[in-house]
Amino acid sequence: MTHLFGSLWLATLVEPPQGDSHAEPGHEVAEHAADAAHASGGLPQLDIATWPGQLFWLAVTFSLLFFVLWRSVLPRIGMAIESRRDKIADDLDAAASLKQQSEDSAAEYERLLTEARSKAHNLAMSNRESVDAEVAAEAAQADEEIAKQQSAAEARISDMREKALTKVRDIAVETTQSIFTELTGTKADAKAIDAAVDADR
Numbered sequence: 562m563t564h565l566f567g568s569l570w571l572a573t574l575v576e577p578p579q580g581d582s583h584a585e586p587g588h589e590v591a592e593h594a595a596d597a598a599h600a601s602g603g604l605p606q607l608d609i610a611t612w613p614g615q616l617f618w619l620a621v622t623f624s625l626l627f628f629v630l631w632r633s634v635l636p637r638i639g640m641a642i643e644s645r646r647d648k649i650a651d652d653l654d655a656a657a658s659l660k661q662q663s664e665d666s667a668a669e670y671e672r673l674l675t676e677a678r679s680k681a682h683n684l685a686m687s688n689r690e691s692v693d694a695e696v697a698a699e700a701a702q703a704d705e706e707i708a709k710q711q712s713a714a715e716a717r718i719s720d721m722r723e724k725a726l727t728k729v730r731d732i733a734v735e736t737t738q739s740i741f742t743e744l745t746g747t748k749a750d751a752k753a754i755d756a757a758v759d760a761d762r
Contacts, residue, residue: 742748 738748
């Protein structure tokens with residue numbers, strides 16, 4: 562394309578304005594350009610005579626390309642970069658929010674766990690105190706019952722002992738009277754025998 566534009570530009574330079582009076586010189590210039598292109602090995606862009614045209618159209622093409630890029634492509638790229646940047650920022654904000662929620666949930670879990678442990682400990686201590694109180698009350702009641710039973714047993718034993726002693730005294734009095742009667746043939750004085758038996762006790 563650059564070679565075509567350069568050739569057209571050279572053609573406008575060598576074309577005579579009107580008439581045929583300058584046709585031959587222009588034709589000679591064209592032939593000279595063709596000879597120069599042939600001398601450059603079939604690569605017209607290496608012909609020094611075509612460089613001004615090539616540079617001109619290169620500048621025009623570059624300017625047009627830059628204008629198109631500046632007006633169309635670059636804004637789209639900028640919008641895409643800005644959109645991507647906003648999406649990354651939103652993702653980072655969402656990740657930070659999720660991290661904060663996770664930390665808050667972990668702290669709440671620890672608080673609830675600590676509170677549950679405290680309640681369980683207090684309940685265990687309360688139950689233990691209640692059980693200890695019940696055991697102490699039952700032990701006191703059992704001690705009281707045992708004391709009552711022991712007192713009653715001691716009273717019964719004392720009564721039985723008194724009764725046994727009374728029976729033994731009566732037996733001793735009777736035996737003494739019988740022995741005295743057998744030995745003396747007379748009935749002994751009951752008061753004297755009672756006094757003698759009581760003195761032996």
